[in-house]
Amino acid sequence: MIEQLQQYIPTNAKENLEYLINKHDFCLKIVKGRKTKRGDFRATQPLATITINNNLTKEQFLITLVHEIAHLHTHIHYPRVKPHGMEWKQCFKQLMLPFLTPTVFDEPLLKHLAKHLINPKATTDSDIKLSVVLQEKKNTNRHHNYYIFDLKPGTLFSLNNRTFKVLNKRRTRYECLEIETKKRYLIKGNAPVDIV
Structure with missing residues (x-):
């Protein structure tokens, strides 16, 4: 599965992401970009399903994928908790830690992402400074004033x-x-x- 993801993720995230992906079985689908969400997790049978938009920057793709894998891990260990409750927040922070290096994220993004992970929200869009840095990376071809x-x-x-x-x-x-x-x-x- 990791070979299929190489074009979507930062190069130096490959090894840690491969470990994370292999920890639990799930079905990963890369789908056409949606306006309302970047990814989602569904506890389907026999395998849970994670979808991620194909139009994200490599950094946003990685953050979104880890976010959804955190839902998978939380669902396995705590099947009846709030989707973005304390259990998910702790899991998401723990899963993101190996990626918080300047070899994966550049310095401005790394700084805002680390602050975001102190108390992660349901979406990076809820964190104004982080979302602006992520949008600026995405909008290098189309600049909004x-x-x-x-x-x-x-x-x-x-x-x-x-x-x-x-x-x-x-x-x-x-x-x-x-x-x-x-x-x-x-x-x-x-x-x-x-x-x-």
Whole structure:
């Protein structure tokens, strides 16, 4: 299985990832990119199934795969716990430790990833600084000028070929008005956008 993954992961992650993958049997599927998630874990029979999007950077692919393998390990040892509860957090941190080296992740990403792993969230998108570093790695070909958290209220911006206006900040999201439909949306502050 590790040979199939080489094109998706950082080169120096291969050995530790191979050990992790061989620890428990599961079915791994690399699927077309989805907007709503990067990967998922399902406790299917006879083998659990993990899916990972094929359009991730090598670093994001590795983080997502280890995240989902942590769900597998947690399910095996604690079958009736919350998906991102304390048991999963501990497992995810433990499984990520061998990868936290500058030979796998570059220094800016490594710094933010290490902080994230102190108390990991359900998604790296919940960690604004980490998600920005990961997005910048992904968007080397297509550069967005701003993130919503950079914009002042009243600023017009483009996101997914739609035009919005920033209204105000709510806790971690921003209330925005879609110009065409006049509908209001809450959008994450780390969404990469272009000013109109």
